[in-house]
Amino acid sequence: MTVGILDRYARLLPALLLALVVANPSAQTPITPDRNSYSLADDIKLGQQAVAEAKKQLPMLNDDRVDAFIENVGAHLAAAIASELRHAGFRYTFDVVNQKEINAFALPGGPMFLNRGMIEAARSEAELAGVMAHEIAHVALRHGTAQATKGQKFEIGAVAGQILGAIVGGAAGSAISQGSQLGLGTYFLKYGREYERQADLMGAQIMARAGYDPREMANMFKTLEAKGGRSGPEWLSSHPNPGNRSEAIVKEASMLRVEGNGDSGQFQSIKSRLAGMSPAYTAEQIAKGKATTGGRPVGTGSRRVVHVEPPANSFRTYQPSNFLRISVPTNWNEVAASAGSVTYAPDGGFVEGDNGGSAFTHGVQVGVVQGGGGTLQQDTRQLLQILARANPNLRAAGTPRRETIGGREGLTTPLSNVSPVTGEREYVVLSTTQLRDGVLLNIIGVAPESDAKAYEKIFRHVRQSLQIAD
Numbered sequence: 044m045t046v047g048i049l050d051r052y053a054r055l056l057p058a059l060l061l062a063l064v065v066a067n068p069s070a071q072t073p074i075t076p077d078r079n080s081y082s083l084a085d086d087i088k089l090g091q092q093a094v095a096e097a098k099k100q101l102p103m104l105n106d107d108r109v110d111a112f113i114e115n116v117g118a119h120l121a122a123a124i125a126s127e128l129r130h131a132g133f134r135y136t137f138d139v140v141n142q143k144e145i146n147a148f149a150l151p152g153g154p155m156f157l158n159r160g161m162i163e164a165a166r167s168e169a170e171l172a173g174v175m176a177h178e179i180a181h182v183a184l185r186h187g188t189a190q191a192t193k194g195q196k197f198e199i200g201a202v203a204g205q206i207l208g209a210i211v212g213g214a215a216g217s218a219i220s221q222g223s224q225l226g227l228g229t230y231f232l233k234y235g236r237e238y239e240r241q242a243d244l245m246g247a248q249i250m251a252r253a254g255y256d257p258r259e260m261a262n263m264f265k266t267l268e269a270k271g272g273r274s275g276p277e278w279l280s281s282h283p284n285p286g287n288r289s290e291a292i293v294k295e296a297s298m299l300r301v302e303g304n305g306d307s308g309q310f311q312s313i314k315s316r317l318a319g320m321s322p323a324y325t326a327e328q329i330a331k332g333k334a335t336t337g338g339r340p341v342g343t344g345s346r347r348v349v350h351v352e353p354p355a356n357s358f359r360t361y362q363p364s365n366f367l368r369i370s371v372p373t374n375w376n377e378v379a380a381s382a383g384s385v386t387y388a389p390d391g392g393f394v395e396g397d398n399g400g401s402a403f404t405h406g407v408q409v410g411v412v413q414g415g416g417g418t419l420q421q422d423t424r425q426l427l428q429i430l431a432r433a434n435p436n437l438r439a440a441g442t443p444r445r446e447t448i449g450g451r452e453g454l455t456t457p458l459s460n461v462s463p464v465t466g467e468r469e470y471v472v473l474s475t476t477q478l479r480d481g482v483l484l485n486i487i488g489v490a491p492e493s494d495a496k497a498y499e500k501i502f503r504h505v506r507q508s509l510q511i512a513d
């Protein structure tokens with residue numbers, strides 16, 4: 044009888060298995076990054092552009108002790124990223140925004156912004172580390188550009204702006220995407236379930252290697268859910284529950300070994316330090332230009348008197364993207380094309396602020412966002428929530444009505460807002476329709492309330508001129 048090679052290896056197999064178990068005591072769920080047509084350099088460049096905008100638009104806390112604490116926690120987590128997902132040139136940086144709302148966002152290539160409200164909401168350093176590890180996972184898995192890869196065929200305006208906006212989301216998203224008060228751009232209403240599931244699992248793995256119990260991430264989600272409020276913390280709506288979130292994190296945690304103790308022991312003293320400071324700014328204060336960083340104003344608020352010619356009765360057709368045609372009054376021009384949207388406004392109807400922001404008081408903006416995969420009504424409602432966060436005075440001014448947009452089922456919602464430029468009430472009308480792959484096309488018309496009647500006729504004409512080929 045010959046001893047086959049297979050037999051020989053079969054005898055070795057148990058030993059091999061044992062060796063594997065010893066070398067890797069913490070089994071973990073493997074995570075495969077999604078298809079991505081952007082380069083690592085694209086991620087880095089887009090992230091850096093957004094950082095510059097974020098710092099212009101948002102009030103930074105600039106407190107050495109708080110910053111040092113956050114950077115320390117962040118650096119530990121970043122060092123725990125699995126080697127195969129450490130990308131050359133990615134640099135994980137951490138800034139604290141002096142803003143009350145519970146939110147955080149991370150940009151491609153590594154820069155993260157944490158609102159002071161998020162630190163104040165956490166009950167422990169490990170809970171805060173849970174949010175940070177989850178955000179780091181989105182960056183390392185390059186979810187922003189992966190998501191943008193899917194929506195590429197619906198680009199409007201500048202590509203860079205579109206992707207940039209795509210990543211940020213939330214109120215900060217609209218501020219950053221183009222600094223427009225009623226701007227939306229193409230960012231995603233939220234990450235999809237699969238990306239959330241991946242960020243939860245990879246975040247848990249990062250936490251364990253950095254010396255934090257991953258179950259604290261599940262606890263942080265519960266802490267945030269308990270915060271309630273009108274629509275709950277912003278961060279939860281842009282990072283929705285992929286289903287059985289807590290159970291999945293706890294299950295992953297049971298397979299992981301927490302390596303050492305990552306807790307710095309400084310969390311309570313940092314919280315007391317924050318409690319002793321003057322209150323953080325609200326989104327509304329930031330939107331009104333009342334926030335400062337080191338004495339320098341940030342945000343887009345500015346009030347000025349503007350004279351604007353009434354809309355012409357003749358129309359001109361534009362093609363802002365290869366899938367889209369739109370007609371606007373001949374005395375309106377394309378004034379801003381970025382972040383997945385394009386704005387048409389008359390002279391004086393579009394104001395660029397001194398600190399990088401811009402707002403429009405007259406005209407229309409057409410844009411695309413990646414919807415949440417819901418019905419037209421659901422995705423529209425979510426878009427409205429995001430708009431309301433960036434525009435705290437935005438109110439419904441009637442019930443949404445069905446209207447054919449670009450030859451397909453659409454929804455038109457009348458709204459009322461206070462203009463950040465003039466401080467006067469303004470009429471806003473939002474129309475939406477769904478494109479392929481869950482993309483939501485939106486058209487926003489804005490005019491002073493006193494001219495609402497005349498402008499509504501024009502807005503309807505503009506909406507009805509839309510031609511969509513998706």
Ligand SMILES: [Zn+2]
Pocket residue numbers: 177181234238239242281282283
């Ligand atoms: Zn997430």
